[in-house]
């Protein structure tokens with residue numbers, strides 16, 4: 001089978017999310033006998049950089065199964081060197097054509113960062129390594145004096161866009177793949193309330 005291009009990969013994810021929302025998802029079950037080929041060799045058609053939030057199980061919300069998605073999860077779907085390395089590995093090794101940065105509503109990492117910016121709430125230990133990567137993109141929003149719900153929604157969105165921009169610009173491997181039209185990096189936002197994934201690009 002020909003590898004999927006980014007547009008085809010995106011359609012599969014959109015259709016899978018639609019099934020999830022409609023309640024017609026295939027509820028993939030693992031059977032070691034039936035799925036033997038899936039566990040011998042993987043050919044994921046997309047890479048997803050998502051948040052660790054337990055309410056956003058990525059295969060489930062896209063109705064995908066074993067071997068379909070190469071997923072990196074970290075609080076706040078931020079881009080740090082190890083996330084970048086995992087994504088470079090996935091596109092080099094598996095030729096996945098679509099990279100999705102998936103944020104979500106009411107993200108705890110975003111709200112901790114907003115709280116830190118507004119109330120100077122001290123954070124514990126290594127949490128700064130997460131919030132310091134979110135802060136630069138949301139700081140301009142803090143000065144706009146937005147209502148808290150609106151501030152959170154916009155902060156989630158700018159943080160997704162920031163991660164997309166970093167992936168597009170900071171990795172020579174991803175950059176070369178984009179220039180060769182082999183890879184597309186897109187942002188998407190998952191609503192905890194509706195279950196809908198909205199692609200931003």
Ligand SMILES: [Zn+2]
Pocket residue numbers: 051052053075076077104106107108109110
């Ligand atoms: Zn989150």
